[in-house]
Amino acid sequence: MTMRLPGMTVMKNKKIPMRQCVGCREMKAKKDMIRVIKTASEDETESQILLDATGRKNGRGAYICQNSECLAAAIKSKGLERSLKMPIPQEVYDVLTKEMEELETR
Numbered sequence: 001m002t003m004r005l006p007g008m009t010v011m012k013n014k015k016i017p018m019r020q021c022v023g024c025r026e027m028k029a030k031k032d033m034i035r036v037i038k039t040a041s042e043d044e045t046e047s048q049i050l051l052d053a054t055g056r057k058n059g060r061g062a063y064i065c066q067n068s069e070c071l072a073a074a075i076k077s078k079g080l081e082r083s084l085k086m087p088i089p090q091e092v093y094d095v096l097t098k099e100m101e102e103l104e105t106r
């Protein structure tokens, strides 16, 4: 039996695309988030992990809030590795952390 919940009306306004942060696991508006991508490459070992501040690069992506805490949480929980399906070396995390700090202070 299906129940129709009161107040569950279809939104007529433009839908805001939501994405889940790999750090805090909260759903947030895509535009408030930073994409972390694995660049597409024939050879997996040549794939790079980058912060995609423009949201226009190709590759498998994960979304994260624009703050260092969420990045730190994603690193600690290995949420990023799970989303991107590859092991991420510490030096890559160091670069991401630095880039995130720069975005924050911009």
Ligand SMILES: [Zn+2]
Binding pocket: 021, 022, 023, 024, 025, 026, 064, 065, 070
């Ligand atoms: Zn977050």
